[in-house]
Amino acid sequence: MIWNTMMGTSILSIPWGIKQAGFTLGIILILLMGILTLYCCYRVVKSRKTIPLIDTSNWEFPDVCKYYFGSFGQWSSLLFSMVSLVGAMVVYWVLMSNFLFNTGKFIYNFVHDINVTDIVPGTNGSTKVICPSASSGHPPQNMSVMFFSGNDTGFELFEEWWSKSRTVPFYLIALLLPLLNLKSPSFFAKFNVLGTVSVVYLVFLVTVKAAHLGIHLEFNWFTEDDFYLPEFRILFPQLTGVLTLAFFIHNCVITLLQNNRNQENNVRDLSVAYFLVGLTYLYVGVIIFASFPSPPLSKECIEQNFLDNFPSDDIMSFVARIFLLFQMMTVYPLLGYLARVQLLRQFFGNAYPSVFHVLTLNVAIVGAGVAMARYYPNIGGIIRYSGATCGLAFVFVYPSLIYVISLHRAGQLTWPALITHIFIILLGLANLIAQFLL
Template identity: 75%
Template sequence: MIWNTMMGTSILSIPWAVKQAGFTTGICIILLMGLLTLYCCYRVVKSRTMISSLDTTNWEFPDVCKHYFGSFGQWSGLLFSLVSLIGAMIVYWVLMSNFLFNTGKFIFNFVHHVNITDDILSTNGSNPVICPEAGGGSQPDNHTMEVFSTNNTDFQQFEKWWNKSRTVPFYLVGLLLPLLNFKSPSFFAKFNILGTVSVLYLVFFVTWKTIQLGFHLEFHWFISTEFFVPEIRIHFPQLTGVLTLAFFIHNCVITLLKNNKNQENNVRDLSIAYFLVMLTYLYIGILVFASFPSPPLSKECIEQNFLDNFPSSDILSFIGRIFLLFQMMTVYPLLGYLARVQLLGFIFGNAYPSIFHVLVFNLIIVGAGVSMACFYPNIGGIIRYSGAACGLAFVFIYPSLIHIISLYNEERLTWPTLLVHAFIIILGIANLVAQFFM
């Protein structure tokens, strides 16, 4: 359950983030961030048991924050929780627009018997990999040359009404906005299995493509070449920002572990889940980076969504986009429900005060998603900024401060413990600040 919940949109950006850090540095950072976030998550799980004077059986982590920090802890916890939820919803909208665009393009080309020749750098052969960045930006719209067996007017109309940044993001509004207004998310919760299926398919997809493409690696520690990036890069904070959200489950881990029949196994199960997530991220990140064909392309071409490195005509990537599109369309209303419950429930004491309140709230969230899909469709940037922001509170500061305060109250605080947890807090602050300079 924890593995399934934690595996989200970040998995698509892991190879790009590894490229930004450098291959060897990226592997080390994934391992270190996994262990660090696991420890902080362990501190969250143990935070309730440190309060011996009250019955904390039904408490969630925001309740613990309120106990230690008062109304400030409650408000700030709500704020950072909303940052993580709304940030994830924006990323989902950008990705759904991407997947819907490529799916429609594949169907149109198939129906009209269109042969595609990309005007961007690509490899030759039966398993092409493309470099969209070389075609005019990291998020190309319709930059392809089409060879037709039908009237060219059909293609011009298609290009006009099926554009990745100008039309497709708006088409999703009519489909998803009504779903956000449901009072209960129970219908969409039944489709959680799609998340597991999607991740397993991505693992299969990456494995199969790696077998076809082979490994393309050269190790240059500090100097980049025409086709390879150095092993150590100053852009590594971009990976730590992405990983903060990729390993983020701290605001709901107590709720998830409540369902454990044997509560004494919570730490063991949490550790196993984090190990599996680390293994999945390492597997995807290493194989996509290592198999990316350089030469003839450069490793710099690895996209923020690695599926963008495969043309819309690729059947396996088409299937992957279909899986992910349907999975995200079922998860998106769940995220909207959680955001609505937290904000409207806190303000009005009711998660559904009226259809007007809910509609205005949903329009704001949907508007943010559409705006980002149109003007800033960079999922890696959105993930790392929102991840570093929400992680500052829930991953680094609150768990460490609560542990320090509880030990101090029990007169068991030692200097080594204080210094270690102060260092964790400093790392969280540095992680957020570095996102604006890298």
């Protein structure tokens, strides 16, 4: 259950994050961030036990923050929780626009018998890999060309009305805005299994593609050439920002573990879940990076959504996009419901005060998603900024401060414990600041 909940859109950006950090440093950071976030999540789970003489069995982590930090803890935890929820919804909107665009493009080309090979640098052969950003500056000698039969005007009209950034993000409004206004989107919770199916299929896709492409690795420890990246890069905080959200479950882990029949197994189950999530991220990230064909392309071509490195007419990528599109269309209303409950209940004491209040909130959230899909469709950037921001509070600061304060009140605080948790807080702060510097 925890693995299924934690695995999300971040998996699509892990290979890009490894590219930013360097192969060796990327692997090290995934391992270290997994251990660090697991420890902080463990502190969240144990936080209710630090409060004596009060029944905390029904408390969530924001309630614990309110107990220790008063109204500041209550409202700041709400703020950072909203950052994580709205940030995830914005990422979903960008990705749904991407998947819907590529799905429509695939169907149009198939129906009209159009043979399209994207006019971007790419490899030849049965397993084609492309470089949409053309960031390597080394296109292959045989540039791809586009062949199509039929009415040129019809194709141009389709291209005009089916644009990834100009039109498709707006089409999603008609599909999703009505769903956000439902009082209880419990119906969509039944489709949670799509998340597991999507991740399993992505692992399968990565394995098959790597088997066809082979391994393309050359270890350049500190220097960068035309096709290979150094193993350690100064851009590594971009990966830590992504990983903060990738391993983020701290604001709902107490609720998830309450369903355990044997509460004494909570720590074990949490550790197993983090191990499986870390293993999945490592596998997908390492395999995509290692098998990316460099040369003829450069590893710099790895996109923030690694599915974009496969052309729109790739059958396996088409199926993956279909799976992910339907999964996100069912999860998106659930995220909106959680955001509505947390925000409106705090301000109005009711999760559904009126249609006007709910519609206003949902229009604002949808507007943010459309604006990002239109002007800043970079999921890696959105994930790392929102991850580092909400992670500063829920992952690094609050769990550490609560633990230190509880030890101090019990007269058990030691210098090693104090220094260790201050260091964790400083790491979270440095992680956030670095996102805006690199």
